[in-house]
Amino acid sequence: MAASAESLGSLEHIVLLAVLRLREDAYGMTVLREIASVTGRDLAIGAVYSTLTRLESKGFIRSWAGEPTAERGGRAKRYFHLTPAGREALRHMRDVVQKMSAGLKGLQVT
Amino acid sequence: MMRNRALSVVLWLFSLLVGRDDREPMIGDLLEEYAARSRKVGNNRAFIWILRQACISAPIWIRARLARAAWPATLGIAMLAWLAIAVVETLVNRATAAWLSADEAYNPAAMFITMPLVMGIAFIATRVRRQAAAALALLMLLAVTLMTLTAHEVMPLWFRIAYFVVGPVATWMGARLQARFWPQP
Numbered sequence: 001m002a003a004s005a006e007s008l009g010s011l012e013h014i015v016l017l018a019v020l021r022l023r024e025d026a027y028g029m030t031v032l033r034e035i036a037s038v039t040g041r042d043l044a045i046g047a048v049y050s051t052l053t054r055l056e057s058k059g060f061i062r063s064w065a066g067e068p069t070a071e072r073g074g075r076a077k078r079y080f081h082l083t084p085a086g087r088e089a090l091r092h093m094r095d096v097v098q099k100m101s102a103g104l105k106g107l108q109v110t
Numbered sequence: 111m112m113r114n115r116a117l118s119v120v121l122w123l124f125s126l127l128v129g130r131d132d133r134e135p136m137i138g139d140l141l142e143e144y145a146a147r148s149r150k151v152g153n154n155r156a157f158i159w160i161l162r163q164a165c166i167s168a169p170i171w172i173r174a175r176l177a178r179a180a181w182p183a184t185l186g187i188a189m190l191a192w193l194a195i196a197v198v199e200t201l202v203n204r205a206t207a208a209w210l211s212a213d214e215a216y217n218p219a220a221m222f223i224t225m226p227l228v229m230g231i232a233f234i235a236t237r238v239r240r241q242a243a244a245a246l247a248l249l250m251l252l253a254v255t256l257m258t259l260t261a262h263e264v265m266p267l268w269f270r271i272a273y274f275v276v277g278p279v280a281t282w283m284g285a286r287l288q289a290r291f292w293p294q295p
Binding site for chain 2: 027028029032044045046047049050053065068069071072073075076077078
């Protein structure tokens with residue numbers, strides 16, 4: 001598990017957290033909106049989808065198709081949810097950040 | 111009307127770049143966001159948002175498609191293998207010419223020594239990309255044909271035949287050995 005968790009890039013980490021925050025409503029556009037509203041990062045939809053696809057191929061998330069709607073031109077949403085491996089990867093990342101931050105008095109670098 | 115047509119063109123261009131699995135849900139997402147933004151900030155600004163998304167997403171999709179495409183990587187490995195063969199062949203030709211005082215250009219001993227080395231290189235190339243040996247054999251055949259057609263010097267007949275046969279056969283044998291002893295899942 002540690003090896004796959006270590007291979008989590010920073011955007012993958014953020015996207016995985018967004019999927020976790022959104023629970024049952026995680027699909028491409030809501031992930032993009034969530035990241036924009038929380039971090040202020042204005043991502044490309046292409047970056048979000050390619051990251052989601054990569055995370056799925058790593059086994060950290062799973063996707064399924066929702067119902068098509070008229071507002072989307074009859075196209076279905078592709079929903080995502082975390083797998084146990086994805087939760088473990090997030091836990092591992094959180095532990096790494098906590099360990100690395102331990103003992104630091106403030107995070108001022110200047 | 112014009113705006114709808116422009117939107118359709120942008121989405122169509124988008125669909126050309128996006129992978130098959132992501133195409134439908136992503137265009138649906140864009141349409142959903144376009145409708146939401148049109149209500150909030152108007153059609154023009156919503157269209158500019160879609161246009162911007164297309165521009166900043168295009169390089170990401172092009173890169174992803176290139177990375178997924180098997181043939182550039184296979185061709186790249188085949189060309190690296192070819193380069194390795196060229197280096198090995200030159201070294202063997204020089205060595206045999208020096209040790210055996212033989213003709214450097216048309217030397218059967220050099221060809222016999224080179225053949226297992228080509229097999230070894232094809233063996234490794236097949237390990238990296240399954241079709242690399244086939245691409246390498248094709249490259250060799252193409253190069254030998256071009257060299258034969260354009261060469262001004264008179265080559266012995268045995269050399270012409272051997273040159274056509276030895277490289278591709280050694281490559282094929284290397285790939286077969288790879289499949290036999292180290293099959294890929």
